[in-house]
Amino acid sequence: MKPRFAEVDAYISELFAPEDEILLSIEPALVAAGSSLAFASVSPAQGKLLQLFAHMCGAKRILEVGTLGGYSTIWMARALPSNGKLVTIEYDEKHIGVAKKHFEMAGLNDRIEIKQGKAIDVLQELSENNAEPFDMVFIDADKPPYAEYFELALKMCRKGSIIIADNVVRGGKVLDETSEDAAVQGVQRFNHMLSYNEDVYANILQTVGLKDWDGMAIAVVK
Ligand SMILES: C[S@@+](CC[C@H](N)C(=O)[O-])C[C@H]1O[C@@H](n2cnc3c(N)ncnc32)[C@H](O)[C@@H]1O
Structure with missing residues (x-):
């Protein structure tokens, strides 16, 4: 039987993860900005899954x-309370421009802070100065340093994070x-590290659909 993963994904998204005009306009805005990663966002159903985790x-x-x-x-x-905060790290000016515009359109400027820079440097700095713990982390940048x-x-x-x-x-x-x-070597190293990391409970969820065949590692801090 021919796999119908993308069609079923579209069916799921229609039921559970319909996109509004703001979400729909991100991909075209990335194309217009000349991004080579314009199609690299998570799918609507994956976005909704992240929202559910939150x-x-x-x-x-x-x-x-x-x-x-x-x-x-x-x-x-969109899962945060009005006094909630999301810190997001990005080094590409083009991407930051598109993101900023869409956070404003979504009325989320007060809740989202973009930290511009190389992820490893920003994370290092944050970890040295971070006062309050994060409840949830989503890692979705370059794979070698995962x-x-x-x-x-x-x-x-x-x-519990x-x-x-x-x-x-x-x-x-x-x-x-x-x-x-x-990138493959990076996730192999990451998956192996995660499998024996004693500070977390973890697993990998295979995903199929609009974004083809991939997977998300999910960990809960002990
Ligand atoms: C797969 S995309 C993120 C998709 C986004 N999370 C979504 O689903 O809408 C990866 C992003 O990470 C950024 N990136 C890659 N390597 C980075 C690094 N070392 N430091 C900061 N940002 C990086 C890229 O410019 C790109 O915007």
Whole structure:
């Protein structure tokens, strides 16, 4: 039987994750801004899943690594209470421009702070100065340093915080032990580290649909 993953995903999204005009306008805005990653946002159903996780842990403070046009950011920020805060890290000026505009359109400017810079540097700085723990972290930037992003994020979490890392299956390429692809090697190293990390309960959820075949690692801090 021919896989109908994208069609079923569209069916699920229509039922549970309909996009408003703001979310729908992010991808075209990234294309117009000349981004090479215009189609790299999570899918609507994945955005809704992230929002559900935020509700599940009663998130008041969320940290995101990799903003792009703010698509996943908006899904998550919409689960925050009015005094909640989401800090999102991005180094690309074009992406920040698109994200800022859309946070404003969504009326979320007061809840979202963009930290511009290389994720590893920003995370290092945040972890040295962070006063309050994050309830939820979403890691979705360059893959080679995923393990380091996770370790730094973990320092800023509390018992019960949720850490999610996207794209850890990569169409099954994660099984290829001889892969020379730095992104594949990065998630292999990350997945292995996560599997024996004693500070968290963790698993990987395979995902299929509009974004093809991939997976999200999900961890809860002990
Ligand atoms: C997959 S996209 C993020 C998608 C976004 N989370 C969403 O679902 O809407 C990855 C983003 O991370 C940014 N990025 C990649 N490497 C980075 C780094 N080392 N530091 C900061 N940002 C980085 C890219 O510019 C890109 O915007």
